[in-house]
Amino acid sequence: xxxxxxxxxxxxxxxxxxxHSFKVNSVECFASVFSPIFTEGLVLxxxxxxxxxxxxxxxxxxxxxxxxxxxxxxxxxxxSILRISQHKLPPKTxxxxxxxxxxxxxxxxxxxxxxxxxxxxxxxxTNQMLTTSNVGYGLMLKFKSYPSEHPSSFRVTVTxxxxxxxGGCPDHLVQCSSVPPKCISPNLACDGVDNCFDGSDExxxxxxxxxxxxxxxxxxICLSVFGVVIAAFVILCVVLRSQPxxxxxxxxxxxxxxxPNPEAQPLSLSEA
Numbered sequence: 001x002x003x004x005x006x007x008x009x010x011x012x013x014x015x016x017x018x019x020h021s022f023k024v025n026s027v028e029c030f031a032s033v034f035s036p037i038f039t040e041g042l043v044l045x046x047x048x049x050x051x052x053x054x055x056x057x058x059x060x061x062x063x064x065x066x067x068x069x070x071x072x073x074x075x076x077x078x079x080s081i082l083r084i085s086q087h088k089l090p091p092k093t094x095x096x097x098x099x100x101x102x103x104x105x106x107x108x109x110x111x112x113x114x115x116x117x118x119x120x121x122x123x124x125x126t127n128q129m130l131t132t133s134n135v136g137y138g139l140m141l142k143f144k145s146y147p148s149e150h151p152s153s154f155r156v157t158v159t160x161x162x163x164x165x166x167g168g169c170p171d172h173l174v175q176c177s178s179v180p181p182k183c184i185s186p187n188l189a190c191d192g193v194d195n196c197f198d199g200s201d202e203x204x205x206x207x208x209x210x211x212x213x214x215x216x217x218x219x220x221i222c223l224s225v226f227g228v229v230i231a232a233f234v235i236l237c238v239v240l241r242s243q244p245x246x247x248x249x250x251x252x253x254x255x256x257x258x259x260p261n262p263e264a265q266p267l268s269l270s271e272a
Contacts, residue, residue, distance in 0.1 A: 023043045024045075041195045044156050065161060068084060068158045070127065074153050076150045086112050160184070
């Protein structure tokens with residue numbers, strides 16, 4: 001698998017893969033609903049000629065929904081397709097015991113088509129966003145290409161999220177700025193992938209750091225320290241100005257004031 005992946009969990013003779021917002025090629029998918037990719041978020045892509053890939057995606061937290069954005073789509077040949085469907089998640093006991101082996105590579109009977117594009121209309125899905133209708137559903141992406149001079153390709157971003165409750169997301173989740181707001185895993189923030197689909201999980205105020213401290217917090221602390229120093233200086237000046245000047249009065253004798261200065265020269269009539 002591609003960058004940054006959590007070690008797989010071996011169940012029986014099969015592998016369950018857990019991913020957090022990382023890159024996966026569609027050829028790495030198992031074409032079985034009983035061998036899904038468990039994910040908080042990922043970027044899934046494929047480039048094929050005369051082949052078919054089927055990927056099943058399942059949220060790690062089953063209280064989450066799955067949303068998918070089609071970032072790019074090029075379909076060539078007669079006639080390549082990308083089909084995105086939702087289906088009810090099989091119980092985890094089915095995953096542990098491999099389910100019904102006779103149905104291992106059969107598409108789920110309850111699969112519901114969310115969207116489909118063919119070589120005749122790939123633009124209808126580009127930059128579109130789709131989501132599962134409720135919790136307890138997973139996604140199935142079917143990518144089938146036919147012979148062509150150029151390979152067909154696609155790239156999608158998938159994010160598991162929970163609708164934000166009144167008052168905002170819990171502390172252990174990151175809130176997107178989207179409307180309505182949604183909550184995603186903190187593992188998806190500041191990873192270079194727009195999992196909120198509005199850029200809010202990659203914004204400067206969330207992702208910029210000075211050392212191990214967020215830049216915004218560092219600036220706030222610096223301004224606070226500067227404000228305290230200025231306030232202390234002003235208070236000191238006010239206190240010093242309000243204090244009376246203390247000192248002993250100096251007595252000057254009258255004869256000292258009236259005594260002529262021996263160095264003084266009398267004015268002549270011409271100077272006068």
